[in-house]
Amino acid sequence: MMADDHSPARPGALSGLTPRTRAALVAVLVGAICLLLGPSLPWLVKWPDAWTIPAAEWIGTSLTWFLTLIKPVARFFSMLLGYPMEWANALFTGTPWPITIGIVTALGWFIGGWAMALLGLGGLSFVLASGYWLESMATLSLVAVSVPLALLMGGGIGILANEVPRIKSGLQTMMDVMQTVPTFAYLTPLLLLFGFGPVVGLIASAIYAAPPMARNVILGLERVEEDIKEAAIMSGGTRIQQLFLIEIPSAATQIMIGVNQCLMAALSMVIIAAVIGGFNDIGWEVLLTMRKAQFGQAMLAGLVIVVFAIVIDRMSGHLATNPHRHDKRVSLGIIAATCVIAALLWTRLPDPSQIAWLQPIADGLDSGLSSFTVANGAALDALKNGSMFYGLLPLRIGLDSAVLPFTWGFQWTTQMSLILYAAGIAIAIVLAMRGRPTLGLTLLCLIGVLETGIAELPWPFVLIGAGAIGWVAGGRKLAMFAVLMLGAILISGLWEKALLSLYLSGVSVLTCAVLGGLIGLLCAVSPLAWRVVQPICDMLQTIPLFVFLIPVLMFFQIGEFSAYLAICLYAIVPMIRYTRHGLINTPEDLIEAAVSSGATEWQTMFEVRAPYAAPTILLGLNQTILYAFAMLVIAALIGTTGLGQSIYLALGSADVGLGIASGAAMAILALVADRLVQGFADERRKALGL
């Protein structure tokens, strides 16, 4: 009986095909059909405009109607928020600067002793010296109002999710969407609701910063030990007492991590919101100087943002992870001393807007940079053009269109395509004979993509391909999800832009995966390398998205290549971190077993550590993808095509429909990619029994 049931796997035979192979085969077949019939049936390649529904217009009309309806409430709300904002602004810009510096230093001391006090002192002194004191204080006052709002909202949502388990998954999905919808996209409806002005930035940043808080509150409350919760019940506490006297204090560390993330998100968003203008803050300053191509100044203003980010991050992070506090009296002494100094020097205190000690450096940087770009213009251009012509462009429009005599030295012909495909088929057959049919078919797919170009892929191939990947990663449900979601973009008429976005983020993710993976590997092997890379990673993760644009602009001007670099810079960090983390944290007994079997260090790395780390590395890849999509929209500021550009344009023209539709399309791409990679990670984890 056993023998009957057990049919031996025959490589090559159809009956022996694994689900993976079947999925790959379907994708190849669909691709081949599109390729063969494309010339005679153009709708197979390009979704006809006649088949689209004007989703953007519909969304625009209905949303505008709805927004107009609630506009009076919103305006009232915005008026209410105007007061605390003015007060905060008056407080922050009106306080004499020595006192502000003194307070931050004192706070630093109280939180973390000498190190934090020096960080506060040094950071704020730099801000003062940069000449952007007032602008910085304006930004800070926005953060100071938006963060309490975000904390209240996030905390409330978190507690609500904890108390009413039924709505928890719904709330979590909502927060997923809130965080994947690009920030620019929801600026547009907010603009319509609240009118131009800093209140929009305030509200956007509160909305953006609430989910991390809510997530951490949920996580923290979930992780309170069951015994502690039960002890609270058995002590006779009411539910409110249990929650506020026991569970929330027990989850304090996690909740403080939420506060830290909330602060960082709010800061980042306040700065991004500067693009709508209306408020003289530091983000606006960066934007202005960037537009005027004063890169020295832009760099300086960017550094001010970075300094703020670091001071806020390190102090609130320390608050979360280290319960030890320092002597309050020292802090009070510092504040008193600065007050005295400020009072004594009252008349002679220079106006912070007159201070510009670092401006000469900025000017010097500016001119130095100019001469550098002039002197090395040829090399920079060569780098940029080389990457464009031989890397980015072929991936975007395919070898068949990108290979031109002007760049490559010869013209791509149909014959070459045929040869390429023939080679691909040959390789696939050889691999199939050796028992690796899936690899062969996947390779064939990739060759097809390279020949056609990502932005010009036929839509059936993309849909079926995504469905096939979904099927392999998570079964029928995931496949349906991927196909339906992408189908929604297809019929909404944003398909071409979506493919362009897919192309740019895809290329960046690929670069990050390869480079980040290698750096992660290096850091796993060499502690010295990690000591160098870690602070860079920390730095890159603290910097608000916006600031990444400055250095790439300095060297490579506006354009796709700059956007690509900015995305890579930002999105590579999780890949490095997770790769290293996964490779480092193999259980000790597995390593010992490998070593005692006689494995060399590299054998241990590839035979034991790497497979064990696979789920973690996949999670890193997942993060990298989400980071890339987040940056993609910001990068639209310096010239990308695709959905990011649409969102940005919609913001400029207050076109709610286009903004929301493009934002939703972007979110769909990110969500689908996220679920697919998660599916693979889950599958790997299950296979390893983790």
Place this chain on the structure above:
Amino acid sequence: MTSQTGSDDPAISCRNVWQVFGPNAKTALADAKAKAGGDSDVAAQSLRDQGLIPAVQDASFDVHNGELFVIMGLSGSGKSTIVRCISQLLQATGGEILIEGENLVNATKARLIELRRRKLGMVFQHFGLFPHMTVTENVAFPLKMQGQNKADRIKRALEVIELVGLKGREDSYPRQLSGGQRQRVGIARSLAVNPDIWFLDEPFSALDPLIRRQLQDEFINIQATLKKSIVFITHDIAEALKIADRIAIMRDGKIVQIGTPTEIVLNPVDDYVREFSKDVAKGRHARVASVMQPATGADASGPSLRQDMTLEAALAECITQYDAVAVKDADGKVIGQVDPSVLAKALQAEET
């Protein structure tokens, strides 16, 4: 504050308690019981077939006033679930749970809070100490819930802290204590309101063997003076035999045997219970009374045994005897006799 009811109601009484996990457990249980027609095994099996988990199956027992009742079983046998049903941390799916005659299954939330503030105390396996409170604050927390003022509750907390031998660590935080010390705090906290009924859910399982034995001994001493009605959960047969007045043995959600330690050791109802007591040195737990026969003329003037001697001690006493030996009570009156060969046989049984 001990029980003044004075009635014959047992401290705790569980009647046909079921705890079923899964969607719509209540209706599924009612259906299954109706279909099975009184056979709880059949009902449980039909629940399992539907994908539900009957964690406690038709459990009935009483805990008398001042009795130390131990529930023993392997992990997953439902012993922790049943103590949570009694303490109402879980709502039982079916059956009645009476505390001093009052059915808790229908009790309101407010009534439960009231009961927990006055009558019930619980100790947890992983201590369940509040990490942000000092030892004193932890112990005083139930008193705070009662609404006592600060001075009173600190005073009472210090008393209980001294009782459990933690004097000097009042201002420490849980993270600064060892495992044994933490559980002392847990015990002190559960005793702070002087509850009549005391639940201990594997209180010593997370501790090192030496510390465990020390705490067991202290626990026995505390109980000797306080005389609480106790439900004590453990997976350790030696612990159960050492401390229990009566033991209930659970398996797959079912109570398979309830009895005194001696009964459990000498008359296991099935192989499962026998398996447990196999590794236990019976001689140290069973008493002479359990193997005693009516006196039929044993020599009362020769060496004699007392009925409360352990078998081990008894055998040492009469190892050289061939004939039946008289058993006397505390007053020296002959109340029965034991044949040394019977004694030896009873002790031998554990080797097989």
